[in-house]
Amino acid sequence: MTAFAQINPITDICFLVEDIERASAFYVERLGFRPRRRALGFADFKGAGVTLALWEIAHIAENTGVSSRRAPPGVHKACAAIELASPEQVDAAYAELKAAGVLFHAPPQNYVWNARCCYFADPDDNLWEIYAWSEGGPVGDIDSR
Template sequence: MTAFAQTNPITDICFLVEDVEKASAFYVDRLGFKPRRRAPGFADFKGAGITLALWEIGHIAEHTGISGRRASPGVHKACAAIELPSPDHVDAAYAQLKKVGVIFLAEPQEYSWNARCCYFADPDDNLWELYAWSDGGPIGDIDPDE
């Protein structure tokens, strides 16, 4: 087994989007990401602990040779998660983001994996989860010492 993931933290997440301008507006205006770089078909932003990049599907396909196939609307292509300190923080974040126009799939609720969660999607249907562990913490830990 390689130790790659244990020695190289995830520093960026990149969502493939149809329209970088539309997606950028969502991430800046609704979620508060700070613009960092801009190039044709590409933008990236600073957030707490991570860089979020947006790359237009057609642009990345043209320049790298990866597939430019698009998923149907409503089909989620990725999920990014933000762990919050407590279930109350999930409720507060839900209220704050809903107030600025973020559309959630449902109100925060308790799930069987012992977490309070809520979900929303960006304009390209990339899914976001806000979650916090409920009393007793996560279940199913493989190595409880880590």
């Protein structure tokens, strides 16, 4: 058994959305989240707890190879994310979890949003991301508050 979940807290909850502008407006105007980062097909927000992130389904699929299949209306969609301290830790977590039988979509890769990431799904197809920012940190910061 791996100790991964006992030493790495869930840092982000990421909802996969059809329209980043529409979804962002909802979370800012209706729920009061403060924008933190904005990049092509992606936005994240600070609230009172973990980071809330929104990611356009087409964008994540195009860049990562994760399925672009849409669930029918009324079906909930989400992506849980765990931020690690370094890209090397992403590689180590990948190796540890793969050895424990976790099936990944692909090995860790460097992506255009300046992060090293890898993705897997649970038995019910709930998506998980393990990531670390590459040198230079995150892109698209809006406000450092």
